[in-house]
Amino acid sequence: MTILNAEPRPPLVVSYGVGIDSTAMLVAMYLRGIRPDLILFADAAAEKPETYAYLPIISKWLKKVGFPPITTVRYEPTRAPYSTLEGKCFANETLPSLAFGKHSCSIVFKAQPQDRYVQSWQPALDAWAAGRKVIRAIGYDNGEQDCRRRAKADRAVEKKAQAGHKDATRYDYWYPLQEWGIDRFRCLLLISHVGLPLPTKSACWFCPASKKSEVIQLRDKHPALFWRGIAMEDRAREGKHGLRSTQGLGRTWSWRELISVNALAVVDEVETLRP
Numbered sequence: 001m002t003i004l005n006a007e008p009r010p011p012l013v014v015s016y017g018v019g020i021d022s023t024a025m026l027v028a029m030y031l032r033g034i035r036p037d038l039i040l041f042a043d044a045a046a047e048k049p050e051t052y053a054y055l056p057i058i059s060k061w062l063k064k065v066g067f068p069p070i071t072t073v074r075y076e077p078t079r080a081p082y083s084t085l086e087g088k089c090f091a092n093e094t095l096p097s098l099a100f101g102k103h104s105c106s107i108v109f110k111a112q113p114q115d116r117y118v119q120s121w122q123p124a125l126d127a128w129a130a131g132r133k134v135i136r137a138i139g140y141d142n143g144e145q146d147c148r149r150r151a152k153a154d155r156a157v158e159k160k161a162q163a164g165h166k167d168a169t170r171y172d173y174w175y176p177l178q179e180w181g182i183d184r185f186r187c188l189l190l191i192s193h194v195g196l197p198l199p200t201k202s203a204c205w206f207c208p209a210s211k212k213s214e215v216i217q218l219r220d221k222h223p224a225l226f227w228r229g230i231a232m233e234d235r236a237r238e239g240k241h242g243l244r245s246t247q248g249l250g251r252t253w254s255w256r257e258l259i260s261v262n263a264l265a266v267v268d269e270v271e272t273l274r275p
């Protein structure tokens, strides 16, 4: 592993999403004797209850294996009258930006709070003062989809470097699951191997990337959250901007449609099985 070989080893920061991939990344590091220096969880106050319930479980395991505890970071408003993504959507009568094909929701509520924390974290300040970089470990697995995400992230980093962005001299991004050839299935095996239960898929419960079947599942398991999503969608549709470039929280479909059309969940499942 070349990125960790420098002496002294650069500070290693894990972006922990409390999902399957990033949990497997922590397990894989442990099994290879690599201890991160900082484990950051960006809480947009919108994870599913199962994800929050997993935090004490993984925290206990981290303590057992001698890893640092999870540091939770959050969006901190300067002037905005909201502190959560759901609050922002309600205040602005809109939907998370992903519903419009943009990514500012994850940048503002997940990436920036982590950046802000690292920027005042002493080991990072010391490394930068000594002309060294901080390593940021990202839990993309070795499957096709995450390899595409990685390629996109690499292009963005390259673009920043060409533009002379200061991050280019501050961070190296490391994708351990891809380096070690660990796909989604192996992630599941790794987590089970150390006796941990499997975490649920982590994402905001109203994430526009959710499949119809996942929304139906939310409706059945957490009806109050499902109805909050419907309320968010209705408010955006009837609000001052309306919904012109998107149908709703599903982008090409709305959660409201799902209220009476359970069969769509089956269609969704069948679609995912197509070769």
Ligand code: SF4
Pocket (backbone or CB within 6 Å): 044, 096, 097, 098, 105, 106, 107, 109, 110, 203, 204, 206, 207, 208, 209
């Ligand atoms: S999980 Fe989805 S809605 Fe939440 S910040 Fe990320 S992209 Fe946006």
